[in-house]
Amino acid sequence: MIAEFPKISLARFGKINPESIEDFFSSGGFESVKKAVSMSQSELLELVEKSGLKGRGGAGFPTGMKQRFTSSSCQTCENRYVVCNADEGEPGTYKDRFIMESDPFLLIEGMILAALAINANYAYVYLRGEYFRSIELIKNAIKQSYEKGFLGQNILNSGKNLEMDIYLGAGSYLCGEELTLLESLEGKRGYPRIKPPFPAEKGLWGFPTLVNNVETFSHLPWIINNGFEEYAKIGTAESKGTKVFCVSGNVNKTGVYEVPMGITLRELVFDLAGGMKDGFVFKGALLGGAAGTFADETILDLPLAYETLKKEGLTLGSGAVIIIDDKTDLKSMMTSILSFFKHESCGKCVPCRVGTALLYDEIKKPNFSSKNLDFMLTEAEYMAKNSLCPLGQSPVLPIKSYVKYFKK
Numbered sequence: 001m002i003a004e005f006p007k008i009s010l011a012r013f014g015k016i017n018p019e020s021i022e023d024f025f026s027s028g029g030f031e032s033v034k035k036a037v038s039m040s041q042s043e044l045l046e047l048v049e050k051s052g053l054k055g056r057g058g059a060g061f062p063t064g065m066k067q068r069f070t071s072s073s074c075q076t077c078e079n080r081y082v083v084c085n086a087d088e089g090e091p092g093t094y095k096d097r098f099i100m101e102s103d104p105f106l107l108i109e110g111m112i113l114a115a116l117a118i119n120a121n122y123a124y125v126y127l128r129g130e131y132f133r134s135i136e137l138i139k140n141a142i143k144q145s146y147e148k149g150f151l152g153q154n155i156l157n158s159g160k161n162l163e164m165d166i167y168l169g170a171g172s173y174l175c176g177e178e179l180t181l182l183e184s185l186e187g188k189r190g191y192p193r194i195k196p197p198f199p200a201e202k203g204l205w206g207f208p209t210l211v212n213n214v215e216t217f218s219h220l221p222w223i224i225n226n227g228f229e230e231y232a233k234i235g236t237a238e239s240k241g242t243k244v245f246c247v248s249g250n251v252n253k254t255g256v257y258e259v260p261m262g263i264t265l266r267e268l269v270f271d272l273a274g275g276m277k278d279g280f281v282f283k284g285a286l287l288g289g290a291a292g293t294f295a296d297e298t299i300l301d302l303p304l305a306y307e308t309l310k311k312e313g314l315t316l317g318s319g320a321v322i323i324i325d326d327k328t329d330l331k332s333m334m335t336s337i338l339s340f341f342k343h344e345s346c347g348k349c350v351p352c353r354v355g356t357a358l359l360y361d362e363i364k365k366p367n368f369s370s371k372n373l374d375f376m377l378t379e380a381e382y383m384a385k386n387s388l389c390p391l392g393q394s395p396v397l398p399i400k401s402y403v404k405y406f407k408k
């Protein structure tokens with residue numbers, strides 16, 4: 001049994017009208033902003049740092065540390081930006097959409113808190129262009145937040161200003177990568193930039209920029225309202241708070257589940273998702289989407305947390321949990337992943353442009369055997385070392401874990 005825990009990102013799921021700021025107010029919405037406008041920047045930064053919150057977009061970078069870097073870099077810069085990464089392009093991932101569709105004001109609230117912490121006057125939501133309902137709701141939430149004085153000039157008479165707008169992504173997976181996203185936001189073609197400098201130092205139009213995922217922002221109001229000690233009580237030693245997992249595959253109840261970090265795959269699949277559908281036997285999972293890792297049934301009792309998965313060479317990634325059963329054609333699943341990388345490679349650097357095509361061609365070869373798989377692993381390892389951006393460094397993750405857990 002999963003012990004009682006507070007919901008954070010999906011607390012209002014199905015309970016309020018997501019179009020109504022009044023509903024949001026009556027369920028405690030924006031209370032954290034009222035509190036935060038009278039707090040100092042350093043108090044806000046410290047709260048998030050001490051909470052132990054890590055980014056929910058895939059890399060798990062400590063949010064407080066990122067806020068601190070962004071707030072302290074380039075003291076002479078006249079602008080500082082907050083950008084929400086709502087591009088959600090990772091296959092098997094649909095949690096940000098659920099957060100935005102059930103509680104759009106929560107995202108605005110979280111972004112305001114981040115802007116107050118780093119002293120930013122401008123914020124953008126970079127939103128996946130196919131998410132029509134999310135777009136509608138976020139636009140409405142921004143409009144109503146302006147009307148009620150939570151956005152714009154002199155927020156709640158605090159003397160602080162924040163302008164917010166929305167920008168639509170055009171369906172490129174790579175544009176979810178933070179530096180590519182910033183290029184796209186500047187109106188340029190979605191090519192990645194070389195890191196460093198990181199966005200915290202030199203981001204949008206060359207100014208310090210805080211880029212965080214939707215789910216990450218959605219945790220800030222709870223932390224400000226309840227304190228870092230309460231937040232840090234949820235989860236494991238190194239992975240605090242809750243996480244929204246997206247469960248798909250042949251389970252009885254596919255969907256999004258907000259659970260404490262450290263829940264096991266067994267609890268997620270067999271308690272919450274209602275177990276396997278009749279006629280299907282659990283065989284493993286792909287954790288984190290295409291840029292994620294395969295694992296077999298031996299990890300059923302491993303806590304799903306950054307530190308525990310890392311020890312096993314696995315990733316939590318964006319929270320996608322794609323269940324594999326005894327009838328899943330693993331080769332076809334891998335072919336689909338490699339086809340995805342080939343399609344999404346921007347072609348800027350040779351190791352990835354040629355490598356993604358090569359990997360796809362290799363798996364499509366007739367009489368595919370473990371020898372082809374060995375070649376693919378060597379190629380993917382070469383790509384990981386020599387590609388310009390994280391996209392070309394990603395195919396090694398599913399391939400290596402596939403070899404570890406499923407190579408016959």
Ligand SMILES: Cc1cc2nc3c(=O)[nH]c(=O)nc-3n(C[C@H](O)[C@H](O)[C@H](O)COP(=O)(O)O)c2cc1C
Pocket residue numbers: 054055056057058059060061063085086087088089090173174175176177178179211212213214216217390391
């Ligand atoms: C190819 C690629 C695609 C990505 N897509 C997304 C995405 O859709 N949403 C997201 O939040 N992060 C995505 N990321 C991760 C971002 O680069 C970045 O780490 C994240 O937005 C930071 O937010 P966080 O600290 O809150 O996790 C992607 C990374 C790569 C390499």
Ligand code: SF4
Pocket residue numbers: 174192344345346347348349350352353387388389390391392393
């Ligand atoms: S690694 Fe791939 S996606 Fe990244 S720059 Fe090179 S070609 Fe483009």
